[in-house]
Amino acid sequence: MLIDMDDRETNVMMKELGEMEIMCYPKRLKTGDYVWKDVCIERKTMDDFCASMIDGRLRSQVERMKKEFKYNYVLVSGKISGRKGDMNENCVIGMLVSLVVKYNIKILILEDDRQLAYAIKRILERHEKMYDLEEMKGGEVNGK
Amino acid sequence: MLIDMDDRETNVMMKELGEMEIMCYPKRLKTGDYVWKDVCIERKTMDDFCASMIDGRLRSQVERMKKEFKYNYVLVSGKISGRKGDMNENCVIGMLVSLVVKYNIKILILEDDRQLAYAIKRILERHEKMYDLEEMKGGEVNGK
Numbered sequence: 001m002l003i004d005m006d007d008r009e010t011n012v013m014m015k016e017l018g019e020m021e022i023m024c025y026p027k028r029l030k031t032g033d034y035v036w037k038d039v040c041i042e043r044k045t046m047d048d049f050c051a052s053m054i055d056g057r058l059r060s061q062v063e064r065m066k067k068e069f070k071y072n073y074v075l076v077s078g079k080i081s082g083r084k085g086d087m088n089e090n091c092v093i094g095m096l097v098s099l100v101v102k103y104n105i106k107i108l109i110l111e112d113d114r115q116l117a118y119a120i121k122r123i124l125e126r127h128e129k130m131y132d133l134e135e136m137k138g139g140e141v142n143g144k
Numbered sequence: 145m146l147i148d149m150d151d152r153e154t155n156v157m158m159k160e161l162g163e164m165e166i167m168c169y170p171k172r173l174k175t176g177d178y179v180w181k182d183v184c185i186e187r188k189t190m191d192d193f194c195a196s197m198i199d200g201r202l203r204s205q206v207e208r209m210k211k212e213f214k215y216n217y218v219l220v221s222g223k224i225s226g227r228k229g230d231m232n233e234n235c236v237i238g239m240l241v242s243l244v245v246k247y248n249i250k251i252l253i254l255e256d257d258r259q260l261a262y263a264i265k266r267i268l269e270r271h272e273k274m275y276d277l278e279e280m281k282g283g284e285v286n287g288k
Contacts, residue, residue, distance in 0.1 A: 073244075081255055090262055093254070097266040100217075100250050101274075108240060109253045111225055118234055122241040130245075 001124060003036040004029060013043070016117035022124065031064045032072075034120055039127045040069035041120055046078030046109075050087045053095050062103050073123060074099060076109045077116045145268060147180040148173060157187070160261035166268060175208045176216075178264055183271045184213035185264055190222030190253075194231045197239050206247050217267060218243060220253045221260045 005014065005024035014024045024034070032040035042061060044052065052058040065072040080092050099105045110116045149158065149168035158168045168178070176184035186205060188196065196202040209216040224236050243249045254260045 071245075079255065080259065089259070093259055093262050094266050096252060097263055097270060100252065101215075101267055101270040106244050106250065107252065108244065110237070111223065115224065115233070115237060118237050119241055122238050123245055126241060126245040 001036070001128065003034055003124065005035075006033045009033050009043070010113075012113055013117060016113055017120060020117060020121045022117075022121050031061070031068050034124075035069075036124050036127065037131065038070040039073075039124065040065050040071065041073045041075060041123065043116060043120075044074065044076050046076055046080065046083045046092075047085070049076050049095075050083050050085055050092060053091070054085075054087065058095070058099075062099060062105055065105070066103060071127060072105050074105055074107045075116050075119055076107065077112055078109075079111075080109075145180070145272065147178055147268065149179075150177045153177050153187070154257075156257055157261060160257055161264060164261060164265045166261075166265050175205070175212050178268075179213075180268050180271065181275065182214040183217075183268065184209050184215065185217045185219060185267065187260060187264075188218065188220050190220055190224065190227045190236075191229070193220050193239075194227050194229055194236060197235070198229075198231065202239070202243075206243060206249055209249070210247060215271060216249050218249055218251045219260050219263055220251065221256055222253075223255070224253075 001021065002023045002025060005026050006029040007026040009026070014026070017024055029035060033043045034041040042065065049058070052061070062072075062074070080089060083092065096107060100107055108119055110119055145165065146167045146169060149170050150173040151170040153170070158170070161168055173179060177187045178185040186209065193202070196205070206216075206218070224233060227236065240251060240253075244251055252263055254263055
């Protein structure tokens with residue numbers, strides 16, 4: 001499976017994904033970090049997540065994702081209690097809930113890059129399967 | 145705010161929620177652990193989550209939630225890497241992804257009951273706000 005990856009993403013993630021047979025084509029992406037067809041995945045460490053909450057980047061990123069893609073995911077690696085900075089724990093949880101309820105974004109909080117890479121792989125495989133099924137249905141309809 | 149809570153839920157959660165001004169009315173719930181109007185929340189520890197994956201309970205619970213409620217959440221407390229039993233880490237991640245992508249269930253993985261109680265509070269407050277807005281809109285339409 002070949003996907004687009006933002007060229008500012010780490011080589012570690014590219015390697016992890018490569019070992020799982022997800023090949024990343026690095027290019028500058030305007031929105032998200034990993035893109036395949038109408039699926040967009042934003043990857044964040046817990047510290048990035050908190051920092052982008054504070055400077056307002058998170059909200060604008062998420063709004064762009066919603067506008068441009070059909071299926072949107074935010075995958076966060078790290079622990080809420082392990083965050084740096086002095087952001088209140090309740091604020092982090094409040095923001096997670098806000099993304100999920102208000103923006104209807106799907107979030108998974110994972111522990112490290114390996115778990116996160118595996119989650120990306122499974123998300124993309126699920127969508128590939130759904131896409132193939134839709135294509136097959138389309139074919140049937142056209143064949144009738 | 146007064147919500148229904150399954151009477152098999154722990155007193156710890158009831159107390160945590162009570163301190164956050166979410167009053168729980170314990171009764172036997174067929175589906176979910178916390179219910180308010182069309183919002184259903186299932187709470188699981190990471191070990192429950194894994195055990196209910198193995199015995200197939202998780203899938204049937206989720207299917208019932210989808211059938212009976214409009215807004216569904218699964219909140220898991222604990223670490224994937226801290227799970228007991230010999231379930232493979234990738235299986236747990238695969239199941240989380242399956243719930244999110246295939247079943248369109250919203251999941252949050254949190255660290256402990258306090259974080260989880262706060263997430264419940266914020267989810268319910270968001271829905272209460274959305275509900276009030278809808279009511280207001282309905283009122284306007286009827287008033288015209």
